[in-house]
Amino acid sequence: MMSPSLLIVVSGPSGVGKNTVINNLFIRKPDLRYSVSATTRDPRPNEIDGQHYFFLTETEFQKKITAGDFLEWAKVYEYYYGTPKQHVQQLLSSGCDVILDVDVQGALQVKKSLPEAVLIFLAPPSLAELKKRLAGRNTEPETELNKRLQYIETEFQMMPQYDYLVINKEIDLTCDQIECIILAEKRRVNRQPENLLNNILNG
């Protein structure tokens, strides 16, 4: 039987506004849970193990890779990041829906391990709009910005492997659409508990 709780993976190109969307979803749906990632980077001041990240040594992380303990993982520059399978499954079996914020490559890894995960691709209204937003951030050197822009087209090519496409034009509309997707997915016949039919027939 599939879990009636959902694992919702939201990803999309840098600058699309994913964090704002996810933060708004948590305000709207207090029963949503955020999946905590594991990492090999050092904790920053005020970061708490198990809350912001699960902080692991590289040896611990690699052991977990070998054991298949990650739904997805990646090495970004010198550090490893990953989604611990057991942590996600604990949240799901407690009856909560879980939001996973991973990049496009990670999302597709998750879908492979857990086909019932719901993959939402968050796209900008236009590439021009995205470039404007990214340039407006002004937080990184131009070479970094150009690298990001080059990666965007690769990300878009992976969109057909997602379940849903949501265009982030206006934050409230975007969150409405994602809330509807969550509600609709919960009504899918193949997600219904096995005893539901009996409950109705004998109710």
Place this chain on the structure above:
Amino acid sequence: MMSPSLLIVVSGPSGVGKNTVINNLFIRKPDLRYSVSATTRDPRPNEIDGQHYFFLTETEFQKKITAGDFLEWAKVYEYYYGTPKQHVQQLLSSGCDVILDVDVQGALQVKKSLPEAVLIFLAPPSLAELKKRLAGRNTEPETELNKRLQYIETEFQMMPQYDYLVINKEIDLTCDQIECIILAEKRRVNRQPENLLNNILNG
């Protein structure tokens, strides 16, 4: 390319409240269209051909069956009823979403002809509740009522072949859920127009 418009098939056991739900959906979503059925029965006073039904002779109807012109058809007692494929496709290509109100057998026929149709099974909160509603109607002899009740279990057995299950507990909640299903289905990646990616990338 799939049509961005949706064919939504709503069915469920007698007495579940399907007509009330569908009528409410039309009030909420004025852009929804109702698919007009074809039939061989005689028009009643005030019934208009092409609006209430397409009235056909039995010979005409059978020709259309042979030609594969129906998305689904059935013979109920002495009359034929069917959903004309061309009529539905015209409504869809005009950009409207179409609601189809057919029984469970018909719904599965539609899914076979048009796999992108969205099948929603409307269920009562409980069989006891349904029996109460049916008995409350008081419009048919008891033998007819018992026949209906026997058929209900057969209908439930077909639920796993549907896409969505909505339990009709409270009309507004039911319509909210169906509206969400429609919205979510429109965000499905495989329903996006082919040129969308180019529009975003070149926009």
